[in-house]
Amino acid sequence: MTRTRFLLPFFATASVAALAAVDTTEAVTLLRRLLPVLGFAGGMSVVVNLASEVGVFEWAAARVRRFGFLALCVVATVFLSLDTTAIMLTPLAVHLARRRGSRVTSLALPVVWIANLASLPLAVSNLTNLLALGTIGPQYVRIAAAPSLVAIAVAVIAALLIDAHPTRSPTNHGDTPAPPVAALAVVGAAMCALLTPIPYWVTSSAAALAMVLLVGSKTRGALRLSLIPWSALALALALSSAATAAITLWGTVSVSGVWAMAGAGAVAANLINNIPAYFLLEPAASGPTELVALLIGVNAGAIVTPWASLATLLWADQLRRAGEPVPWRQFVCYGALLAPLAVAGATGALVIAQR
Template identity: 40%
Template sequence: MRTAIVGAALLVAGAVAAAIGILPPSAVFELWDRVWPILLFVLAITVVTELAAAAGLFTVIAQRTARWGRGRAWALWLLVALFATLSTIFLSLDTTAVLLTPVVVVLARHSGLDPLPFALTTVWLANTGSLLLPVSNLTNLLAQHAMGDPSPLSFAARMAAPAVVAIVVPLAVIFVLYRRSLLGRYGTGSEVDVDDPVLFRWSAVVVGALVPLLVSGLPVWMPAVGAAIVLGAVFMVRRRGVLRLGLLPWQLIVLASGLFLFIEALHAVGLGTVLAAVSGEGESPLALLRLALTGMAGANAIDNLPAYLALEPSAGSPLRLAALLIGVNAGPLITPWASLATLLWHQRLTSMGVEIRWRRYVVLGAIVAPLTVVLSTLALALVA
């Protein structure tokens, strides 16, 4: 409920800005046109994951993954890291946050392990792992256009070195933090039978078809909505009681809507101008670090997408745009609202009864985010 209250307050603040003329109606309509596909995707993909979880799909995936770890917690953790990295690179950070989080939580519980290092690995890599390809992050798609539309391979060639660093650094921090539990062993646990094989098969087919459709070039809300409709229809026939209003992430939708509107109002009063002045100019290593760290600060203050849009005009070159992407992609690990993926991840954890205090998340992020951004930017400067 606290999430909804904060979102409602932000909506009211944004509405007041629009009512008194700070935010013109054209800007509000342009904002709505930009964000409604994102919000619809969030709503639909959340329904898909809730229904797939109810059908036992994630439990079965977790059971099979646990076997591959062969009882070694560190091996299981590295498998999770690999899945999170590949999912983020090819399916986008938001998809990783929604689809992989329930898998890793069930996996850890099934193996008798602490779910927090696995959950933290998922959300950190969902952000830091989104540097390599244009499809990995919406900011990358925007930057690809600003760079002159290089091919995905050319884009990846420029971003490869910082992308590797941005993946390795958070993993190293997590291993140091949780080394005792990760160096232990686990039991695979007993196999859990699927209650309804028909629901399970439908869920497996729908999610299996959804994954490639999310990278097919279609707007991602389309396959997500289609998958939610199909699974909803199957559950209506097989297990109607699962279908309830609680499946809809309405609190998250309210918060995201309020955040977008409030940030747009801040743009109208000159936020972008301030950020551009702070970011400086030039392509020396220090200049690139200044821009990347400004992007990181902006992302954690106002969310990574508006931070990118505010700073894009001051980037001015492909190399500086790459540094900006490091800041807004690998840097939003401190505040809960720094990226939509983080909010989606936390919503999935809450729905599964896993608690992580935001204070602890902020403290850990304040350590790993600057370290990741600085080392990744230096890697970019080194190979430029």
């Protein structure tokens, strides 16, 4: 693990340098579009990890039920982005499962499913949506409405079907002490601020600084570099840089048609990550409908390979921090079933709605 933490940042730096050698303008453009997202993820990770250390999620788990938790995942994804859901709600899933005596995977897997599958409705739900918004324009919400509902339904149904019955004695029967008011205030303010016009990376950075200053005295080493998931962020940057360099050298892929665009987006996302997959296929889209089909593929289809979505990498990082093994085998097996259903269903809804 230590070697990986060293090699991934090195690989990311080398990939950016290689892209700059191929085309400096493309390298600058990629960093301008991607660094705010990585900064947001890093800042929110600091907020969440410090909040977890002072008992915010243990306290919240005592006050939420399974159905309310799933609804919270959907709402957080739609209005606050899938990365926010992966970072903030994975620790809550762990504490809730432990409190109920359920398998952690029965709540952790729904978090990552909902985070990816529910990230279509609004531009703020996913970075890829923001990338497409400039081309699609204000009609985005209307075009994406029907496929969004189908993708969310697939995720929620799968979350309800997964076994969540108690398998061991529940823990934390007694009253859970309330965490510091400052920690709750910072978490709440950060989530509310994400709904404002303030750039999301500014919001997360300010929240991270506030959390360090307000509750740092209650934790050990509040300024620890380990609070940030460097490996996940470095992998996303490395894959995006490598894919952009390949596009620059060999050109984009030729794809035509709504179904082909959605399918190509899903396959490419699972091969090279959904952000570079979007960059790769965006020039091939002939209009708003095909762009939304591409978003269906790179968003709802990115649940098979561990590196397909930054949200999945952040989800895995939060599970490790909570001392839980990442269920990659179940993630891949379930994802291989859910991704085709979600992409096909959402694309079918898009085709029907546009007739």
